[in-house]
Amino acid sequence: xxxxxxxxxxxxxxxxxxxxxxxxxxxxxxxxxxxxxxxxxxxxxxxxxxxxxxxxxxxxxxxxxxxxxxxxxxxxxxxxxxxxxxxxxxxxxxxxxxxxxxxxxxxxxxxxxxxxxxxxxxxxxxxxxxxxxxxxxxxxxxxxxxxxxxxxxxxxxxxxxxxxxxxxxxxxxxxxxxxxxxxxxxxxxxxxxxxxxxxxxxxxxxxxxxxxxxxxxxxxxxxxxxxxxxxxxxxxxxxxxxxxxxxxxxxxxxxxxxxxxxxxxxxxxxxxxxxxxxxxxxxxxxxxxxxxxxxxxxxxxxxxxxxxxxxxxxxxxxxxxxxxxxxx
Numbered sequence: 047x048x049x050x051x052x053x054x055x056x057x058x059x060x061x062x063x064x065x066x067x068x069x070x071x072x073x074x075x076x077x078x079x080x081x082x083x084x085x086x087x088x089x090x091x092x093x094x095x096x097x098x099x100x101x102x103x104x105x106x107x108x109x110x111x112x113x114x115x116x117x118x119x120x121x122x123x124x125x126x127x128x129x130x131x132x133x134x135x136x137x138x139x140x141x142x143x144x145x146x147x148x149x150x151x152x153x154x155x156x157x158x159x160x161x162x163x164x165x166x167x168x169x170x171x172x173x174x175x176x177x178x179x180x181x182x183x184x185x186x187x188x189x190x191x192x193x194x195x196x197x198x199x200x201x202x203x204x205x206x207x208x209x210x211x212x213x214x215x216x217x218x219x220x221x222x223x224x225x226x227x228x229x230x231x232x233x234x235x236x237x238x239x240x241x242x243x244x245x246x247x248x249x250x251x252x253x254x255x256x257x258x259x260x261x262x263x264x265x266x267x268x269x270x271x272x273x274x275x276x277x278x279x280x281x282x283x284x285x286x287x288x289x290x291x292x293x294x295x296x297x298x299x300x301x302x303x304x305x306x307x308x309x310x311x312x313x314x315x316x317x318x319x320x321x322x323x324x325x326x327x328x329x330x331x332x333x334x335x336x337x338x339x340x341x342x343x344x345x346x347x348x349x350x351x352x353x354x355x356x357x358x359x360x361x362x363x364x365x366x367x368x369x370x371x372x373x374x
């Protein structure tokens with residue numbers, strides 16, 4: 047028996063746009079994000095008469111506050127471990143607090159940062175098959191980002207590459223390029239628009255454009271005016287957004303508690319790793335450390351010193367408390 051299908055006429059829905067900005071350090075990704083987001087709010091205010099809010103999620107230290115005298119935005123500082131659940135919780139928080147635009151600066155932390163996907167895979171053993179445990183977590187972050195009912199701008203660090211130029215007089219100059227993104231391969235194509243920003247000129251080249259706004263623009267300096275154009279395009283549809291419905295269903299299926307618990311467990315495992323490292327540096331015998339972990343961590347009926355395989359927050363807490371007694 048084949049599947050049953052029901053075709054309906056396609057109707058253009060309103061879009062919560064997702065914008066990716068890639069570039070080398072110094073290309074102006076944070077500043078450009080704030081310019082675009084401000085322009086987006088300007089256009090939304092024209093439409094419904096209300097001024098929305100921008101939330102900048104900052105992984106870049108003090109740089110997240112560099113432009114507070116030029117733009118109006120709220121900021122939240124993200125701290126490691128930068129696991130996928132942290133970013134899922136962030137998106138849910140921004141939705142619940144009714145922010146109009148969320149800037150994730152930088153989403154590269156979820157992949158290559160401390161406690162991010164690359165480190166998670168290494169903690170599990172670093173084997174190819176260990177990705178089977180990490181990839182689903184990364185995919186849930188992508189789903190939360192893609193389906194969220196608010197506009198999101200995500201910056202990504204460019205993969206550093208250098209270009210050597212020689213002018214007519216033989217003078218050699220070296221230019222730092224940000225080619226591609228420091229994220230999982232293909233991540234940048236989950237967005238409505240993707241731009242690569244030049245480090246020297248701060249001009250953006252469109253790598254993907256579902257809006258068709260930039261097809262005839264060529265390379266541009268992204269400004270508030272382009273933020274306004276993007277919102278005009280996003281609001282040109284009608285009907286209920288299917289993405290909004292799927293986002294709500296996804297949250298209901300996974301549950302906020304599941305995301306929070308996974309994030310808490312990741313934090314606990316990171317704490318255990320830090321504790322074991324400190325104890326080893328203090329010349330505490332490795333067997334004593336292993337025994338402390340085995341006291342509470344049981345796998346298939348046998349004590350295990352591999353704390354990375356702990357699945358329970360309660361077990362992790364017990365291990366932490368036991369390790370703390372060794373420090374004393």
